[in-house]
Amino acid sequence: MSSSENAAQLARSEPSVFVYEWPVRLWHWINALGITVLAITGYFIGSPPPTLSGEPSDHYLFGYIRFAHFAAGYIIGVGFLFRLYWSFVGNKNAREIFLHNILRPTYWKELWHEVKWYLFLVDEPKQYDGHNPLAIFVMHWFFVWGIVFMIVTGFALYGEGTGAGSWAHTLFSSWVIPLFGQSMDVHTWHHFGMWLIIVFVMIHVYVAIREDIMSKQSIISSMISGWRNFKDYDSIPKKK
Numbered sequence: 701m702s703s704s705e706n707a708a709q710l711a712r713s714e715p716s717v718f719v720y721e722w723p724v725r726l727w728h729w730i731n732a733l734g735i736t737v738l739a740i741t742g743y744f745i746g747s748p749p750p751t752l753s754g755e756p757s758d759h760y761l762f763g764y765i766r767f768a769h770f771a772a773g774y775i776i777g778v779g780f781l782f783r784l785y786w787s788f789v790g791n792k793n794a795r796e797i798f799l800h801n802i803l804r805p806t807y808w809k810e811l812w813h814e815v816k817w818y819l820f821l822v823d824e825p826k827q828y829d830g831h832n833p834l835a836i837f838v839m840h841w842f843f844v845w846g847i848v849f850m851i852v853t854g855f856a857l858y859g860e861g862t863g864a865g866s867w868a869h870t871l872f873s874s875w876v877i878p879l880f881g882q883s884m885d886v887h888t889w890h891h892f893g894m895w896l897i898i899v900f901v902m903i904h905v906y907v908a909i910r911e912d913i914m915s916k917q918s919i920i921s922s923m924i925s926g927w928r929n930f931k932d933y934d935s936i937p938k939k940k
């Protein structure tokens with residue numbers, strides 16, 4: 701049973717549940733940091749700063765920008781493989797953003813309720829142990845597939861630099877570049893992907909802060925401690 705199906709809609713019988721294991725939390729914050737580095741350095745790769753005076757090898761500015769991009773690219777790539785592995789061995793919440801049952805009878809109804817809740821059209825939020833159905837939908841279709849796209853196109857561009865015969869060229873450049881047409885097309889789509897991820901992050905951070913304030917459960921602290929605390933627990937009549 702997924703945590704969405706576990707959703708308790710009114711008062712909870714327990715004050716908190718454990719949701720996010722440490723590998724998921726560690727991955728989340730390393731991933732957030734990595735994407736920030738990639739977006740900043742990637743922006744400068746696409747719109748380079750003006751040429752500095754002196755010998756390029758003396759200041760090596762663009763070299764450092766590209767190095768930071770590639771190092772963060774490796775961290776994001778290896779981190780994602782690890783996160784994928786953890787979705788198999790971790791708890792049910794570790795699987796949520798990869799696998800969700802869109803055929804579950806109440807799934808779309810609950811998702812629609814979340815849309816209305818975010819649009820301030822309903823008064824009462826629902827409670828979920830893990831992510832709510834709308835969060836799962838957006839995280840799966842925009843983040844998971846978005847980051848796979850960035851990793852595949854990123855390593856395809858990287859393989860052009862490391863050259864024919866390198867692992868990146870064999871695994872990625874050899875089929876990704878012809879699939880898109882030519883190298884410049886991959887650059888353009890990789891660049892476009894950055895803006896998609898940036899839009900995701902902007903909405904995600906807004907929603908995380910909004911839900912932390914407006915929902916009936918802890919949000920940001922849950923991605924730090926792993927525990928989901930329910931704010932309306934005190935409203936449950938206690939047995940004497």
Ligand code: HEM
Nearest residue numbers: 738739742743745746773850851854855857858887891894
């Ligand atoms: C969220 C993840 C990422 C973002 C936001 C991002 C962003 C960008 C952007 C905006 C560019 C400039 C494209 C252009 O206009 O030409 C770029 C270039 C590039 N990126 Fe990424 N990237 C990401 C992930 C990766 C990964 C995982 C790798 C793998 C190593 C990678 C490798 C590259 C390479 C090789 C280039 C071309 C560098 C050059 O031509 O000098 N990127 N990236």
Ligand code: HEM
Nearest residue numbers: 724732735736797830831839843901905908919920922923
């Ligand atoms: C580049 C930046 C970020 C990206 C790409 C990102 C992505 C994600 C993803 C994919 C998840 C799902 C985690 C999983 O189930 O494995 C998640 C959850 C979460 N993120 Fe982020 N995140 C970013 C930054 C932030 C920041 C800055 C905050 C804090 C304000 C934050 C707060 C959270 C919270 C609270 C959750 C859990 C939400 C819940 O319990 O429903 N994230 N994030």
